[in-house]
Amino acid sequence: MSSTFDVVADVIAQTSEIPREKITPESHAIDDLGIDSLDFLDIVFALDKKFGIKIPLEQWTQEVNAGKASVEEYFLLKNLAAHIDELVAKKNA
């Protein structure tokens, strides 16, 4: 079974023009991969569908803008994958 990170990386590669091999758990979606906000919406949509969840993008953005969370907290891919795991676990609880 693919790890959550692998699914995230596959989705990013499929919805953008970023080669799959360049996407690592340490990649920063914005700083390293150059994903803009519109492309990120496509990625979130694909991940929402794939995992049957609703990624709280607005809440995350508000937390970052308010200085309550770092950008890395949600946009570093290993962290994003961990948050998805939490959302999936919450859904299945």
Next chain:
Amino acid sequence: MRLEYFQMIDTVVSFDAATGEIHAKAFVPEKSPIFEGHFPGYPILPGVLLIETMAQASGYLILGMNGLTRMPFFAGVKKAKFRKFIEPGTTLDVYAKMVHEGSGYSVTEGRIEQDGPVCDAELTLRVLDFPAPELKAEIEARAAVIGLGQK
């Protein structure tokens, strides 16, 4: 349709928040400066305005589902296909169906018919707080005019 004001939807035929579907009508005007340029001697409604029409139907769908509390803004279109030319004076049946309600965005399927399929597309809309009270008032007034609240 008031093309000069970008008001594409004239009336809501049906709206169902539970299933996430809306059916609206759009009456293409007989005359508009747009038809003078698109095209001389062969007036047809530009494809981008068909996309805008599907986006506005999607917008009213979202507004109806959220009780006019947040404003949808057109953010993206995919898989758009135009299957038929639309002439002045035509009545269009415009449909939108919710595909996914995300956090701060929605994805819909839009479709227009007129004696068969006209066009279809997948549309993405950002859903934000109203940025200005004037806009909220205008949207509420427009929703009442097209009958969104009564369906």
